Amino acid sequence: MAEFLTGKRRTCMCGEVDVSYVGKEVTLMGWVNRRRDLGSLIFIQLRDRTGLVQVILDTENSSAELLEKASSLKMEYVVMVKGVVRKRVGDNVNVNMRTGEIEVVVDEVRILSKADTPPFVIGDATAGELLRLKYRYLDLRRESLQKNLFLRSKATQSIRNYLSGNGFLEIETPFLGKSTPEGARDYLVPSRIHAGKFYALPQSPQLYKQLLMIAGYDRYFQFARCFRDEDLRANRQPEFTQVDLEMSFIESEDDILSIMEGLIVNLFKDCWGKDLARPFRRMTYETAMELYGSDKPDIRFGMEIIDISQAVAGSGFLPFENAVKEGGTVRAIKFEGGEAHFGRKDFDRLADFVKTYEVKGPMWYAVNDKGELKTSFAKKMTEESVSRMCEKTAYRAGDILFVIADNDTERTLQAIGALRRYLGDKFELIDKNELGITWVTDFPLFEYSREENRLVAKHHPFTSPKIEDLPLFDTAPEKMHANAYDLVMCGDEMGGGSIRIHDKEIQRKMFETLGLSEEQIADKFGFFVNAFNYGTPPHGGLAFGFDRLMMVLCNTDNIKDVIAFPKMQNASCVMSQAPSEVDDKQIDELHIKIVEKEKADEAE
Numbered sequence: 001m002a003e004f005l006t007g008k009r010r011t012c013m014c015g016e017v018d019v020s021y022v023g024k025e026v027t028l029m030g031w032v033n034r035r036r037d038l039g040s041l042i043f044i045q046l047r048d049r050t051g052l053v054q055v056i057l058d059t060e061n062s063s064a065e066l067l068e069k070a071s072s073l074k075m076e077y078v079v080m081v082k083g084v085v086r087k088r089v090g091d092n093v094n095v096n097m098r099t100g101e102i103e104v105v106v107d108e109v110r111i112l113s114k115a116d117t118p119p120f121v122i123g124d125a126t127a128g129e130l131l132r133l134k135y136r137y138l139d140l141r142r143e144s145l146q147k148n149l150f151l152r153s154k155a156t157q158s159i160r161n162y163l164s165g166n167g168f169l170e171i172e173t174p175f176l177g178k179s180t181p182e183g184a185r186d187y188l189v190p191s192r193i194h195a196g197k198f199y200a201l202p203q204s205p206q207l208y209k210q211l212l213m214i215a216g217y218d219r220y221f222q223f224a225r226c227f228r229d230e231d232l233r234a235n236r237q238p239e240f241t242q243v244d245l246e247m248s249f250i251e252s253e254d255d256i257l258s259i260m261e262g263l264i265v266n267l268f269k270d271c272w273g274k275d276l277a278r279p280f281r282r283m284t285y286e287t288a289m290e291l292y293g294s295d296k297p298d299i300r301f302g303m304e305i306i307d308i309s310q311a312v313a314g315s316g317f318l319p320f321e322n323a324v325k326e327g328g329t330v331r332a333i334k335f336e337g338g339e340a341h342f343g344r345k346d347f348d349r350l351a352d353f354v355k356t357y358e359v360k361g362p363m364w365y366a367v368n369d370k371g372e373l374k375t376s377f378a379k380k381m382t383e384e385s386v387s388r389m390c391e392k393t394a395y396r397a398g399d400i401l402f403v404i405a406d407n408d409t410e411r412t413l414q415a416i417g418a419l420r421r422y423l424g425d426k427f428e429l430i431d432k433n434e435l436g437i438t439w440v441t442d443f444p445l446f447e448y449s450r451e452e453n454r455l456v457a458k459h460h461p462f463t464s465p466k467i468e469d470l471p472l473f474d475t476a477p478e479k480m481h482a483n484a485y486d487l488v489m490c491g492d493e494m495g496g497g498s499i500r501i502h503d504k505e506i507q508r509k510m511f512e513t514l515g516l517s518e519e520q521i522a523d524k525f526g527f528f529v530n531a532f533n534y535g536t537p538p539h540g541g542l543a544f545g546f547d548r549l550m551m552v553l554c555n556t557d558n559i560k561d562v563i564a565f566p567k568m569q570n571a572s573c574v575m576s577q578a579p580s581e582v583d584d585k586q587i588d589e590l591h592i593k594i595v596e597k598e599k600a601d602e603a604e
Contacts, residue, residue, distance in 0.1 A: 293417015
């Protein structure tokens with residue numbers, strides 16, 4: 001039976017006991033991490049969130065009742081111990097423990113809660129992820145996860161302090177809102193009171209934070225919970241946290257980027273003790289795509305993309321010639337010294353990888369140190385064009401050129417950019433000691449969606465176009481650029497934002513270019529558009545992916561390592577079994593029907 005804490009208070013945490021406590025009586029509480037019985041002495045490692053401390057019982061000088069209780073302790077029992085701290089001497093000192101210079105000689109033990117044998121050893125990260133997620137509350141006792149969540153809390157306070165110190169107000173926005181188009185798939189919540197109608201969980205607080213600017217709050221932020229019903233990846237969850245903010249009366253994006261750089265510098269100083277250099281590097285979207293094939297370029301290694309279209313245009317090799325004639329491009333990356341690392345099977349694997357980007361290739365060209373040629377295309381080219389290609393790429397023996405040609409330039413750049421990143425990861429070319437912080441600016445305002453066969457907003461429909469591009473609304477909207485910016489770190493997007501539209505006529509023009517009718521504008525955005533009639537200040541903002549920032553700060557490539565209770569790849573929670581079925585009564589109250597269930601009932 002569990003005992004109670006009547007009259008007992010914890011004097012300090014386990015990891016806090018040091019030599020300053022020697023000779024003092026302490027009362028500690030925590031979990032049994034380990035117990036060893038050496039006959040004359042019983043050693044117990046006690047654990048709480050601050051760390052471990054060793055407590056001992058002298059069997060010769062302890063009562064039978066105390067020995068019996070100590071001998072019954074098992075891993076993960078929750079206990080209280082009382083005793084006197086003494087200094088360890090000689091070989092007993094454990095330099096690997098923060099409390100390794102002391103131990104507590106116990107004269108009282110209380111069992112506060114017993115524990116079954118855990119399904120895996122606490123702290124064992126090699127146990128299967130599915131099992132650890134099922135018992136997440138046990139896995140969260142792991143020291144590495146605790147450190148991550150402690151750092152997350154520290155980062156939260158750092159950001160709050162910085163933004164509050166710069167005049168930002170922390171204001172919460174609703175979870176239950178209106179479903180709007182031009183985004184990822186919404187999570188919908190049926191209304192019991194309003195039959196047949198639905199709320200949508202926010203993908204971001206975009207409209208609300210702009211309304212706060214219209215309402216005159218000038219500077220806003222919040223740690224916003226956001227929800228997107230989309231396929232998951234290692235750095236994506238269906239529910240996630242944004243550091244969301246907005247500023248009024250700004251003259252340019254520089255006003256926002258300067259404040260945001262300060263936030264990031266302050267965050268890394270507080271959490272890492274590291275001074276980041278300012279100002280951060282800036283790169284236009286066009287440059288990022290041309291050199292790295294990505295709008296989130298990883299600049300921590302070289303292998304920049306090279307345009308060899310003109311060098312091979314008259315090469316006699318039809319895939320190259322046709323790509324150029326059809327308005328496409330031929331691009332190459334050079335893996336310096338890579339020839340020694342590649343066999344035929346490696347080239348075949350790259351072909352399978354690139355196919356996912358709907359292009360052929362990659363083709364390759366390599367000369368080893370003996371002058372032997374390995375190539376999938378150069379023998380079909382004129383010697384002159386091979387020479388031009390090598391000169392353009394500064395090729396040297398031992399290097400490998402990877403080449404992709406296609407009649408769609410954007411597709412080519414995306415494919416070879418992904419290949420570049422793949423090679424960088426596989427062959428450890430990336431300098432992991434660098435963050436590669438870069439602002440990417442001057443994004444296209446629109447992009448063409450093959451799936452929808454129309455223009456869609458590159459970011460969202462409230463992004464302001466460049467003033468000089470306004471005439472292109474009527475003639476060539478696909479050529480317009482946005483006052484938008486993303487912060488890239490470690491080759492991943494950490495945050496993005498834009499100067500917003502504050503002119504109601506430009507906002508209406510934006511909606512019309514996206515193909516929205518007057519009825520659709522009124523239905524989806526009526527409340528928002530109406531607010532523009534009552535004085536809208538120039539404003540802009542940004543949202544950082546807080547979970548992704550924490551992945552960098554915690555040096556992990558798995559988002560589950562920085563979230564207390566994450567979802568699986570299929571957006572389910574194996575611990576709570578969510579999502580789950582609910583009672584028919586609840587379904588009926590919401591005025592909805594489950595089609596699959598009806599079919600199953602009919603089959604029966």
